[in-house]
């Protein structure tokens with residue numbers, strides 16, 4: 424039975440790497456996949472991992488029918504033994520329905536990879552639909568870590584290191600981005616809710632307000 428599988432996790436937890444590995448292992452056994460992506464940091468029509476690996480992919484445009492694309496591809500004599508979709512959070516809910524149809528009507532496995540929630544902890548519409556329709560949801564084994572050492576569960580958007588909670592849902596960007604104004608940082612829920620990024624935590628630790636201060640004679644006398 425073919426399956427629609429949603430591999431989800433925070434940013435920087437290895438989703439694209441796993442997508443490339445799944446493709447690589449199947450290619451090694453002579454299988455051919457169709458790889459879709461949308462708005463990868465490496466540019467249009469690319470699926471890239473921070474480990475340096477990159478492959479060509481079909482860029483999913485707004486309004487594109489993924490089921491129709493695959494039917495046309497197969498009718499032209501193209502091969503598709505399975506389908507990979509990276510940055511699946513950026514797909515429209517209707518495109519996720521089309522992927523479910525690819526599984527059910529074309530009998531192809533679809534492996535979708537994406538983050539579930541945005542910088543405001545709200546579900547991306549594409550991820551919500553995947554959660555609703557997927558046969559299986561897989562959490563990645565290599566967890567990203569918050570600056571405090573706890574498992575990172577949420578994605579924060581930062582401007583000059585400070586967490587922001589206003590702005591468009593989609594802004595392509597990266598973690599550990601020191602030069603660009605907008606960046607991202609993965610945090611545990613506790614620090615996401617407190618809006619404490621590594622930079623603000625560092626600044627707080629260095630602030631004279633929180634440094635232990637030796638008591639002065641006035642303290643003793645009141």
Ligand SMILES: Nc1ncnc2c1ncn2[C@@H]1O[C@H](COP(=O)(O)OP(=O)(O)O)[C@@H](O)[C@H]1O
Nearest residue numbers: 433434435436437438439440441472473474565
């Ligand atoms: N220099 C490095 N050495 C070893 N592993 C690295 C290095 N840089 C990145 N990684 C690994 O790559 C992961 C990010 O992979 P990637 O597929 O780009 O993530 P995602 O698609 O989930 O955002 C990191 O969690 C880390 O495990």
Ligand SMILES: Cc1cn([C@H]2C[C@H](O)[C@@H](COP(=O)(O)O)O2)c(=O)[nH]c1=O
Nearest residue numbers: 434435538541542578592593594595596
């Ligand atoms: C949290 C959040 C992220 N994004 C963007 C930033 C990146 O371009 C991708 C995630 O890529 P990754 O391979 O999982 O690291 O999503 C966004 O547009 N809006 C957000 O709220």
